[in-house]
Amino acid sequence: MLTLILGGARSGKSALAERLAIDSGREVAYVATAQALDGEMASRIAHHRERRPTEWLCVEEPLALADTLRRHARESRFVLVDCLTLWLSNLLGLAEGSRFAAEREAFLDTVSMLPGDIVFVSNEVGLGITPLGELTRRFVDEAGRLHQTLAQRCDRVVFVAAGLPLILKGTLP
Template identity: 50%
Template sequence: MTVTLVLGGARSGKSRHAEALIARLPGPYVYVATGEARDTEMVDRIALHRSRRGMDWSTIEEPLELSDVVQRPEHAAQPMLIDCLTLWTSNLMFAERDIAAACATLEAALTRRQGDTVLVSNEVGLGIVPDNALTRRFRDEAGTVNQRIAAVADRVLFVVAGLPMTVK
């Protein structure tokens, strides 16, 4: 099994590229959405993502307990797409969880999967320093999670304008 991390900016085509990577493998597939459909904008985005995928995908919405989902025995051998780590980090922050501990548990769970895993994450640190301390903390946490998952991934891609650059 291999673990792939697909990094990119907003509307960089990273999710679409991650789906294309998974779709090369035999299905059925598991899609793990860390986003919750809280407002209409998010509902629209989730519907758009859903419409791009086919019938042999099962969808799990899990904002926090990502390592539990990753370890479910019924999905252990299926290709799994997790979209995205940045929203997961944000969810952990707002729920006042220990992000470093959650990340360590996820890392361990990923290496125990039988099927391939593709994780999507946003790069959010390449703009101007945010004004407020909470946003700065979020940016730091998101960057740290990216570094940790990149360290255990077999392959890391940076997607620009829909095109992948190989980082690892």
């Protein structure tokens, strides 16, 4: 079963995903896409890490998401990917522009064929005024397109605000 959890900054989307993982009663693999490139990011990553049960398998992968999912998804597992927007941002920041399209396509091709339960966390970033800059607009466009395409492949899509879920597709347990 595939689930997409969308929400704003500090909306409680990761906490909802983590609750679904714990409630599943399954072995959990946590895929972190964040890169600790500066102190602020390092402290955000540490904050997320403290919250996670120590028995979870943690995998850090900023770029090769399709490959990481193929290696770690199992029928008996719950895989939590947090988050797609950082993964997109990492890919769009690469000098090698073609890698973005290749990784995106590999991800969307792979995702429907994976075994087990997978939850994707992603930031909704398109509901404000987009600040100037071509890369920023590109990021907002690519995030929106990815969410639309992934939502079609997901069994469940949830929008989170103030820690509370609004169901866009499927049902929550």
